[in-house]
Amino acid sequence: MKILSVVSFAALALMAAAPSQVRAQAYPDHPVRIVLPFGAGGVADITARIVAEALSNQLKQRFVVENAPGAGGIAAARAVLSSPADGYTLAMLTNGTAISVPLFKSLPFNPVTDFMPISSLGYFDFVIGTNPESGLKTLADAVKLAKEKPDALNTGTINIGSSQNLSAELLRTSAGIKFTVIPYRGTPEVIVGVLRNDVQIMIDSYSAMKSNLQEKKIIPLATTGKTRSQSLPDVPTVGEAGVPGYEVLSWNALFAPKGTPQPIVDTLNKALQTILADPEIKKKLLELGIEAKASTPAEIAGRLNDDIKKWGAVIEAANIPKQ
DSSP: OHHHHHHHHHHHHHHHHHHHHHHHHHOOSSOEEEEESSOTTSHHHHHHHHHHHHHHHHHTSOEEEEEOOOGGGHHHHHHHHTSOSSSSEEEEEEHHHHHHHHHSSOOSSOTTTSEEEEEEEEEEOEEEEEOTTSSOOSHHHHHHHHHHOGGGOEEEESSTTSHHHHHHHHHHHHHTOOOEEEEOSSHHHHHHHHHTTSSSEEEEEHHHHHHHHHTTSSEEEEEOSSSOOSSSTTSOBTTTTTOTTOOOOEEEEEEEETTOOHHHHHHHHHHHHHHTTOHHHHHHHHTTTOEEOOOOHHHHHHHHHHHHHHHHHHHHHTTOOOO
């Protein structure tokens, strides 16, 4: 009887596990949603749509991008976490997600414990640019000006607490200089500020500045990554320009709700490894200033944790109030 009981129990356990295993093996058998914490038309949105189209072709099922913009990525996170953990509703998390953790008094979600990492999609740095008539030829010139005349150097970024804004704050502390960081509502206003010389330097993404850089209306002084940007290979990094240890590298990645079956995560990771190694996909993303690169789940989870700590320290040093 005991032997039968053990056998019966094992059989029941296998039967209970079978449906989830079957679902994982058949994945995906209907459309998959990728929810973004941004509106349509931005770099993250375009990246997601390029990747979604490639995933659709790779896995023979539709991957649909859904925009759910909102402060702190709260609306997007809720949309994903309120859905079943079955691989059919995925989230794009970004460097901005890492910033939101220390920036907000409280978030209704924890990106570290509520989500399972799948893979990075791409990485991109920022460009520090200036008006050709500003008199600044190098980033060293800007640092020298800030040291000699702190009130003479104004830096334009988008809103307080954004990656661009905190990149300026990190530059201030890393270089040991003083300057005024002026937040604007959006990138177009920042660009106008530089073109009018209301601010002497600006920090934003390559894609946002691309046309003005190509037309030489804005001159790049440095890029913020650890290594030179593939989009601007002749432009030195901030570290090369005289501020050692400075690095800002933004990223976007695909995550799933906690509890998603591991075989589904593995299927998605394998597909992304293939897609993001494709020369055509790499070319499309590089035109946006993004280096297409897949990762292991552990690698992007580590990046998220490291950036939460890094930007928490920057926010504290800049005395930015909690939102």
